[in-house]
Amino acid sequence: MTKLGDNLKIDSARLWDTINETAKFGGTPKGGVRRLTLGPEDKLVRNWFRKACEDAGLEVHVDALGSMFALRKGRDMSKAPIGVGSHLDTQPTGGKFDGILGVLGALEVVRTLNDAGIETEMPICIANWTNEEGSRFAPAMMASAAYVGDFTTDDILSRKDIAGVTVGEALDEIGYRGDVAVGTQKFSGFVELHIEQGPILEAESKTIGVVDSGQGVLWFDGKITGFESHAGSTPMPLRKDALATLSEIVLATERVVGNIGALGTIGEAVIANPSRNVIPGEIAFTMDLRSADAGKLDAIEKGVRDAIKEIAAHRKVDVAFDKVWHKPPTHFNKDFVNAVETAATSLGYSHRRITSGAGHDACNLNNIMPTAMVFIPSKDGISHNELESSTQEDCAAGANVLMHTVLALAGVASK
Template identity: 75%
Template sequence: MSRALSNLQIDSARLWGSIHETAQFGATPKGGVRRLTLSAEDKQVRDWFRRACEDAGLEVHVDALGSMFGLRRGKDMSKLPVGLGSHLDTQPTGGKYDGVLGTLAALEVVRTLNDAGIETDAPICIVNWTNEEGSRFAPAMMASAAYVGDFTTHDILSRRDHDGVTVGEALDTIGYRGATPVGTQKLGAFVELHIEQGPILEAENKTIGVVDSGQGVLWYDGKIVGFESHAGSTPMPLRRDALATLSEIVLAVEAIAKKHGPNAVGTVGEAVIAKPSRNVIPGEIAFTVDCRSSDDAIMDALDADLRAAIKDIAARRKVEATLDLVWRKPATHFNPKLVDAVENAAKMLGFSHRRITSGAGHDACNLNTVMPTAMVFVPCKDGVSHNELEDATQTDCAAGANVLMHTVLALAGVAS
């Protein structure tokens, strides 16, 4: 790579300005962003992004699930584009950086290449994936999952939010049901920049996380059926208390995750007592369990240990307990050549860095099943995300965008 090219830097102030300009769409009083997918606020940011892409000379098209693609032509259009991007939707109490950084950094890469008059050999395609967060419609990452064939377009279009509105109806309402069939825009590779959403980079004072893997996920729906009886007149030894049973299960999940640590986590995130009353022993509870690891063998062990523990607890407490696996996503192992390209870019630019596992799911994890994929992480303050207090520095965001740009240049090549 020439010295001039290796010194190429994105416009840090322009990227920072784009992040804060788009943060006005769905801005919250606490400084965060509430921009649920396919909402009026999502339409605002999509319209902004479309105009910005067109102003940068990109050919923009929208697929049937609303994902937005901006194509920058390369010298050799017979080659598949190098994809980069993320998402623009947020959690109900989201921040300015989750997803947004990766999408706007992709735009900034294109703007920088335009300013420098650099033509790549292969084309480049920047992407805004629909509904990564899953906070309005389930599942999360639905558009990229449909792109790789995990769901049909019809299935996703029929999914409903809490108010009964379908994805298809919401797309029509904001005018973003595209004519292009899902999967039409082929990509040769994909690189996603994201805040870490964890505390490791900040704690170790590292600027760049070179993501080599993503945790696999086990999601369960559980149910405990005991016996409702009077809280005052039922002796303690004769109780079949569903809530007391759940308390043991929660501690078992914690203990099992620690047993298989440090490469394992486990969480009981929801619990609902049926017909709760102050003076009635809980007789029925529905609950959920989320277990994760980047090692598939550990995922198997988590599953086996969890089932054995629940069976033992239920028998001892004389209740019925069921545990249904509703989703298993295998661990993601990103393409070694792309991971090396990210690491090489970080080294060339002189940034401190480390290999890291993603604890959260991302569109890149879905795409990795059908194309070479990698991710770049930058620190976020205190590891906080999915929260209005989510924060990152301009310096770190620019560093990540520069690593993204030089990774893409290494993959797309510079036209001679």
């Protein structure tokens, strides 16, 4: 095996061009991208990606859930490839970097290796995972979850969007129901390049985030049942106000997660039959709790449940609070994380260890194979928003770290 010099670099302008070229598939007037999974724009970007991979000499196949795999041969084909990639679908009002950078960065790595005539020991395989975002079909990250065995293929194929279209029907509609069974493409490990989607790297002026963990996530559905009554004739002490109850829950959740050092969000809250002169009697709400530490996750759930119980009692209302999803924290593979860190150091990029706030396909894959992630800064920490932005320089830095991590993990074949 040959050790390659750190002077091998990807083509920054070519990577930037592909990002902007693919952003036209679902591009919005504000410069974002609306490319819901398995929709017409997703078909266009998939066709573009397949051709680009084939032009780069890769062999492309598609599995039964539409995930795309593009294989670059290695010297030793008895070994499973090192996987790279992410997803090409976006949020309804998403940006042009979330997920896309990981797939196009991987393509740029392959193109660079081709141009330099470098053969790796192990093969390399670029993956485009179907429906990472979860905006059209639930759950998010469904294809990688099925890949690791959390769901059966048939279960996922039967999931419906809001219009009643199943995943299977949507795959057929765009011609991306592949003939390869889910899980057939094996990997020796996986590295995902992604934007941070948070403000930490930018705030600390670091170019690279060496992602060593991913937050655990708890999702809850809540419902407050107070009593609707007249805003003008119900004395304050006799009210059973669902919105005042929710307000206490929101602020208590802030206190609980603040004390423990975790995250808590009430993202949805809907008053039943709202009217400006009626005291809200019923509110449905959701809660999202996150921590990279399983113990903290347990502690914030307990803290929030205790607070809700106390609030419901003194407000004399009922609060239902049901857990609908539990994703334990992810601890990425130490060797893979070290490989990312070594690559960033060798290339001279400022970097820090970081926890992924969002969930990623890599968090699922880590359940069954060594996995790591590379983050680059997000302008103002913004993501899931058309204002999402990263610089050409940072995108290139991320792809360079990805390339040198992959070379270290896959090995360079002797000439």
